[in-house]
Every structure is written in C-alpha cells, then in structure tokens.
Amino acid sequence: MQPEEIDPDAHWLSLVMHLTFFVLQATALIRFIQRHPATVNSALVITLAALLAVIYAAGVGRDAYATTKPSARRSQAWRVGWLAAVVVVWAVLVELAPSFAWVAVPLIYAALRILPPVAACVLVGVLTVFVIIAQLALSPRFDLDLVVGPAAVAGFATAVFLHMKRLASRQRRLIDDLIRTRRELAATERRAGTLAERQRLSMEIHDTLAQGLSSQQMLLQAAERTWDRDPAKAHGHVRSATKIVEHNLAEARRFVHDLAPADLALSGGLPQALRALAGRESDERLRVLVHTEGQVGPELPERVQSTLLRIAQGALANVREHARATTAVLTLTTLDDRAVLDVADDGRGFDPGALPDAPEGSRGHGLPAIRARVRQLGGTLAVESAPGEGTVLTATVPLGARTPE
Structure with a gap:
C-alpha cells in the first residue's frame, strides 16, 4: 500500500513487499497443486x-493509479477494509491449505503500515498464530x-519496523520545524x-x-520681520530661502532615484x-567654516562620504536650533584607516550626561x-x-572595514 505522502524509500520497500506477496502466493499454489490431486x-x-490475488492487486492498483485523491479519513477507512478482506480470505485459505501460511510476511508489513501501533501488533500476533498452526x-x-x-x-520485525517508523516520523517533524x-x-x-x-x-x-x-521657515520669518524697514535685507533672506528650496528639490529627486547625496553628486567630493x-548654513546669525586635514580624494568610500555629510547636516541643524552659536567649524581629517569629522561651535553648550539614552533601533532625530x-x-x-563652553562633536568612521550587518 502506498502512503499518502510518497517517500522514495518507502515506495521502493512497498514494491518489494508487493512482489514478495505474489511470489509467495504463486509458490504456495504450485506446491499445493503438485501435492494434491484435482x-x-x-x-x-485455487x-x-x-x-486473494485479485483483492490484493485491487488495493495496490487503487493506490498506484487513483486519479482523485480521497480525504485522509476515507483513504484510511478504505485501507483498513481492504486489509480486513485480505486477512479473512488468507485465513480461510490457510485453514484449507497450510502452504499459504508464509504469505503472512507481506501482510504483516501491510498491517504495520496501515494500522495504529497497538492494533497492528494485535493483528501481527494473530497472523503469527496462524503461521505457527499451519507449520x-x-x-x-x-x-x-x-x-x-x-x-x-x-516480534523482531515488528519492533524494527515500529522503531524505524518513529524515527521517520521524528525526522519528518524536524524537517517541518526547520522549514x-x-x-x-x-x-x-x-x-x-x-525597519x-x-x-x-x-x-x-x-x-x-x-x-x-526649517531653514526656509526661519529665513522667511526673518524676511517678513524686515520687509518694511529693510527691503534689501528681506530680499536677501528670500533669495537664500529660494536656494534652499532648490537644494531640497534636488534631494527629493535623489530620494526617488536612490542616488548619492546631491551635494556629493554636484560637487564631486x-x-x-x-x-x-x-555656504548654505552661513548667514548673519551663524558663520560656518570648513577645514580639511589629510588627503581626501574620490577613493574615499561613497558610503563614508555620504554618512559624514549627513552627520554634518544633522549636527549643524542642532547648532542652529539649540546652541545659539555664532560660529561653527567643520573639520574633516583623513588618516590611513579612518576618517574623523569634528563639528565645533561656540554656543551655550549643555551637559552630555543629562541627555536620555536613545533606545536601541530608535528613529529619533538629532544626536x-x-x-x-x-x-x-x-x-x-x-x-x-559643558554649559556655557560650546560643544565639540567627533564622529570617527573606519575606512575599509566591513560594514556591520
């Protein structure tokens, strides 16, 4: 009998047992005909x-060539009925001709395949008794x-089969768990x-x-405040806001195309x-200076350049919004194995220890x-x-190191 889920090894063993059934039955029939007159x-x-051969072949053929697969309950019920019919015909046959007793070998295999362990062991015991009586x-x-x-x-064959069946079931569960x-x-x-x-x-x-x-908002608010008393200064604020709008538009397009930062793409480094x-961040309230140390060429990894630029943007945003500084200095230093970006300002400062720790994986802004x-x-x-002493932010990024996953 074929299982519901066809396993190559079990399928091969089933074919061997089916062949064994017909060989044993044919041998027993020949022996009976030779020793008993008509x-x-x-x-x-006969x-x-x-x-018996027809019933057994019908069961084998049904599983091998069925075009529609029944439900598990129907299939199991049909197999139990098929096995009962085969065992009954075989038992009557053994009573009339004990030579057919050894046909019980493939029937024991079928019982162990089809029935639950306890019922299978009982049926194996009954089949064994018939074999002993016939011998x-x-x-x-x-x-x-x-x-x-x-x-x-x-007994030995039953114990081995049930043990292998448990191992196969355990392996199947492990595979399902793995998947x-x-x-x-x-x-x-x-x-x-x-995330x-x-x-x-x-x-x-x-x-x-x-x-x-945020910069546009501050510039436009400043333009609104000075529009009446100083139109030239107000127009300057508006022009600065327009430049920032153009830059933001380039950044928005970069998001769509997933390119490098617009400043890197336009400036080349x-x-x-x-x-x-x-230049964009400098105005009458805040002056931003840039210093570089070491050789910073196009060979610097693109992701490092992009990250340091974003850090500089975020740090300057904090300076403008919170520090009340008049001067900020960006210092880029490149060494053989790392790049260092310092952002220093002369603002009011703060106590770093008083800042709450951001949770792991936080999407918070600023620091x-x-x-x-x-x-x-x-x-x-x-x-x-420190309060009243400005702030220095130092970001150190390794060069050539593998990015953590």
Missing part, C-alpha cells in the same frame, strides 16, 4: 487463491522451533530590513528635507560638499540619528560639551 477442495483453494499442521511431529521461530521473527523556522527567519529578516530602511529614510529626511524646510553645506549613522559603519561618536 478435487473439489483443490478447486476451492479459487480462493485467485480471489505444525505440515510437520509430522511437534517441533518447538516451529513455535518459537515464527514468533521471534515476527517553518526558515520561513519565520526570512519573515523576520524582511521586517528588520523594512532599517524606514530608519534610514527617517534620518535622511530629517537631515535634508526637514532641515531645509566630500570637502566640496561640506563647503557647499557651510540619536547621528549615533545610529556612525554605528551602522562600525564607528564611534564622542560629544564634549
């Missing part, structure tokens, strides 16, 4: 043998081996990737578009991009966002400040 009893035995009937005298031998072989775990892991990785991308976009928007909109940023950017590249962030 009688009414002989005709009955008829029963043919009926004793064929023997001229009582032989203990004819009792112990079939019982021992049947389920892999699916859950893939789903978790997708969720983690989605990481959301965090990245949040920081990108905060450090570019949000900062630009990080130092030039920092100078362009300083939490800068810290997250540095951590993504395996770098470090240091903040030195």
